[in-house]
Amino acid sequence: MLNIKTAWRSILKTKSLSIIHILGLAIALGSAIILFLTARFELSYDSFHKDVDRIGLLYSKSQPERGVEYNTSMPAPLGPLLKKELPNIEAVTRIANGNVVIRNGSKEIESSNKFVDEEFLSILSFPIIKGDQKALNDLGNIVIDESMAERLFGSLDATGKQVEVYIQGTWIPKTISAIVETPPNNSSLKFTSLIRFEQKPNYQDDKDRWDNVNHEVIVKLKDGKINEQKFAKEIRSLTQQYYKSNIENLKRDGATADKDGQYFSLQIIPVADFHLSNLGIANGPSASFPWILLTIAGLIVFIACSNFINLSLANSLLRSKEIGTRKTLGGTIKHLVVQLWTEAFLLCIIALVFGGLLAWALLPEYNASMNYRLTILDIFSPTNLLIFLGIFLVITLIAGGYPAWKIANSNIIHSLKGGSSVKSSRIRNTLTVLQFVIAILLIVSTIVISSQLNYISNRPLGYNKSEVISIPIGSGIDHEDALNRMRVALEKESWVKAVSGSDVNMGLGNDGTSRRSVFGFNQDNREITTNYMRIDYDYLKTLDIKLLAGRDFDRSFATDTNSVILNKKMAEQLGGIDKVLGTQINLNGKSLVIGVIDDFNFQDLRKKVESLTLSINPSVFSVDYIFVRVETQNLSETLANVEKIWKTVNPKATVAISYLDENTQNMYKDDRRFSGIVMVGTGIAIVISCMGLFALALLTINRRVKEIGIRKVLGSSIASLILLLSKDFIKLVGIAFLIAAPIALWMMNKYLEMYAFRIGIQWWMFALAALITVFIAWSTIAWQTLRAARANPVDSLRDE
Secondary structure (H helix, E strand, O other): OHHHHHHHHHHHHOHHHHHHHHHHHHHHHHHHHHHHHHHHHHHOOOOOOOOHHHEEEEEEEEOOOOOOEEEOOEEOOHHHHHHHHOOOEEEEEEEEEOOEEEEEOOEEEEEOEEEEOOOHHHHOOOOEEEOOOOOOOOOOEEEEEHHHHHHHHOOOOOOOOEEEEEEOOEEEEEEEEEEEOOOOOOOOOOOOEEEEHHHOOOHHHHOOOOOEEEEEEEEEEOOOOOOHHHHHHHOHHHHHHHOHHHHHHHHHOOOOOOOOOOOEEEEEEEHHHOOOOOOOOOOOOOOOHHHHHHHHHHHHHHHHHHHHHHHHHHHOOOOHHHHHHHHHOOOOHHHHHHHHHHHHHHHHHHHHHHHHHHHHHHHHHHHHHHOOOOOHHHHHOHHHHHHHHHHHHHHHHHHHHHHHHHHHOOOHHHHHOOOOOOOOHHHHHHHHHHHHHHHHHHHHHHHHHHHHHHHHHHOOOOOOOOOEEEEEOOOOOOHHHHHHHHHHHHOOOOOEEEEEEEOOOOOOOOOOOOOOEEEEEEEOOEEEEEEEEEEOOOHHHHHOOOEEEEOOOOOOOHHHHHEEEEEHHHHHHOOOHHHHOOOEEOOOOOEEEEEEEOOOOOOOOOOOOOOEEEEOOOOOOOOOEEEEEEOOOOHHHHHHHHHHHHHHHOOOOOOOOEEHHHHHHHOOHHHHHHHHHHHHHHHHHHHHHHHHHHHHHHHHHHHOHHHHHHHHHOOOOHHHHHHHHHHHHHHHHHHHHHHHHHHHHHHHHHHHOOOOOOOOOOHHHHHHHHHHHHHHHHHHHHHHHHHHHHOOHHHHHOOO
């Protein structure tokens, strides 16, 4: 208790320094709490499933001539084949997205639906409120979540009740066989209803086709954890048998085998890695995202700890006589260490309290801007609390214990003379350099990431996304009829330039979905794979896509429903524009190639432009989106007018329409979230570094006050004194830049590798980072150095 009272008096004695100690640590700990909770949340995805280590997602890995390609989309026959041929597979489910409308009497509600196999609920642990895991054994059953039950019936008493489901233009009667809990926030799979996979649109056409991939496959092993290498070997014979043509084509096209000698292979990824895999099903951030968050948190805390140590060591001179006196009066090193560490511990505890309050205050705004649902109570889960308290104790021991030990071991004679035997200048300089290395790394990262985001936001995509409105048609209405009625209504308006439709949205619209269909076919004894897009007349005109050769789809040609338009990439895959134009390809029967368009980015800019085939054949897919090109005047009013017309066509429409340029930006919301966190982390790191530099400069100048007075008496100018007092700090910043620059170059090159379309790292980015750092450092110490240089030398030379 005496130690605590003495420590508290000592803290109050040096209020300014104590405030800087507490403020720096509080900001660091508050930031670290938020980043820690974010990282833990991202890493917790899908961990709630029972037997989580035995569940995995299938994906394919191919080795084209340049690079490696991954794909989670699988053919319909694969799932049942795996269950039949691989003895260690306990259960298999295929999963396909497909929103539907569920009707109970006069009440119709659109549902975020998954088409799945009967073993879905036995593989994945979505808690069943009513019913059991066999709820999908009957094709006539439907499973809904608790939110859908409440919306349809006003209660959870819904099992056994009849509803109708609108699928591909038909109302199908269904029996509610189970109600499950709404999937938690940390689930990669979100749904409000489950229907058997066999009732997916076009299932009968796809069930035996190996060249049409449009869904995911999840398996559960009978025993043993998911072992990716072992599974790849077990499935290799099936892969070579059923993907033989794919493998031969890869070899023919100059592919290179992987380390196992495979050109094409089926792989598996554990369920716990779904969210961060970037393979497709999870639509989450990159696998490095949570670790980057933890790294930023660690760097910020390191800077705060460095400040704590630096200021404690720098302040030791002011307390040297006190320490010397205590030793002379019999104080042991152990006693002094305990006393000094108690002071540090009290400061850390106060900082932790303020840091927690800061995190609590900032979390609502953070959640709103970053699209999370974190609460400060999350830190009190047993695992999180144990981890964070352990980290806090380490911080306290390092930040408080090391300076306490160094100061307590100082020489008594030097201490009583008012000097210090602590050889700490090298340590202080090292820590200061490391702080600015971190700050420069974060500044360069912010500049590069912001430049890349600006590049992908403004790069031409091969189509004109401006002034184009995207309308998700949704379920419960005939899509072709909806498009035709909208076209008739809109073409009467003078502000409408063109109307068309597609089964694929460009970007990520307000319906939250983004789909992709891949077809395969044999052409001239080669297996060809292409992305397939169902469009409607005037699609090229509406999106302003350049036609390189041939013609567009034309209503005057009745045969155009059996014709296709290829992008340049696809034409080159088939031998070139001149060779393929006017010929037939073996896609969906015989399809005549009537045109070739320039390549455009129908996927995000992380991916290269892939082969694409456009068709207006309504028997393959229906249109799911309507696109409207409008005049540039009064865009908000135009959007409202289109919404009003859309409501007359589809009164039950629930999803808001949007502009296409908004949709394309939505594809990069995770990138912007990452950029925002790095930017805020950079700002926090700079603020804490400057606080430490400010206090360190103040203590340094106070120790050199007599030297400054003597120099002024001897004729030194104010400018020369400012240079004298500043140069050591600026020199440290220069050393930090030399260390940080190559590290930042390597880091940012690794970051940019995730984009197929990316900027180059330029010299000015490093120059700007250096200028920012020097300016901030000099601004931090300038006022103090100026005040010291202008002080009256008589005051500084007066004898004590």
